[in-house]
Amino acid sequence: MPEPSGVDPASRLPQALESVRLSGEIACKTGLPFKYMFSLRLGTRPKFHQLVYRACTQKPPDNLAEEVYQWWCTTIPQLRRTIEEHLRNEQPARKEAARASFDSFVLHVSKALAYLDRFYLPRRGGATLEQVAAPEQDALRRAFVGLEALKI
Numbered sequence: 737m738p739e740p741s742g743v744d745p746a747s748r749l750p751q752a753l754e755s756v757r758l759s760g761e762i763a764c765k766t767g768l769p770f771k772y773m774f775s776l777r778l779g780t781r782p783k784f785h786q787l788v789y790r791a792c793t794q795k796p797p798d799n800l801a802e803e804v805y806q807w808w809c810t811t812i813p814q815l816r817r818t819i820e821e822h823l824r825n826e827q828p829a830r831k832e833a834a835r836a837s838f839d840s841f842v843l844h845v846s847k848a849l850a851y852l853d854r855f856y857l858p859r860r861g862g863a864t865l866e867q868v869a870a871p872e873q874d875a876l877r878r879a880f881v882g883l884e885a886l887k888i
Contacts, residue, residue: 749791749800752784753807757815760841764819767833785848792851801856808849809868812842816872820879831880838876842869 762768791800815838823834846853846865853864 746791746798746800748787749803752787753804753811756784756845757807757811760811760815760838760845761818763841764815764834764837765822767830767837781844781848788848789851792856801852804849805852805856805860805862808845808852808865812869812872815841816876819876823880828880835876835880839873842873 788804792804794800819834819838823831826834846869849865853866857864
């Protein structure tokens with residue numbers, strides 16, 4: 737079912753997902769919290785939530801939940817690798833800010849993708865959004881902080 741504006745989610749979803757990924761990359765490279773990048777343009781967050789919800793709640797064959805889930809599964813490792821490569825030789829404070837921004841990206845985007853955890857993944861049987869992101873968050877923490885800092 738098309739949106740009231742006449743543009744269906746299938747045509748806007750790839751552009752929206754890429755925009756969010758790039759915002760996350762910029763936020764992590766600059767050390768800004770992702771929530772600020774996500775909110776720079778008025779209404780960005782609610783529009784993204786609404787677009788993802790509409791894309792994931794359509795009846796087959798227009799349901800795009802699989803595409804959104806695959807985007808999440810590829811974006812999180814890709815973003816972690818980009819951050820590691822870009823900030824490999826930076827100061828510890830800058831690395832910590834980038835790691836915190838990555839964690840913020842995971843938190844805010846996974847809230848927008850909550851439909852997947854609640855409805856799509858229980859039927860499909862895949863890893864939850866958190867299970868996909870947790871190893872990448874740990875890998876980034878180990879890369880920037882070192883293994884000795886993780887021991888308690």
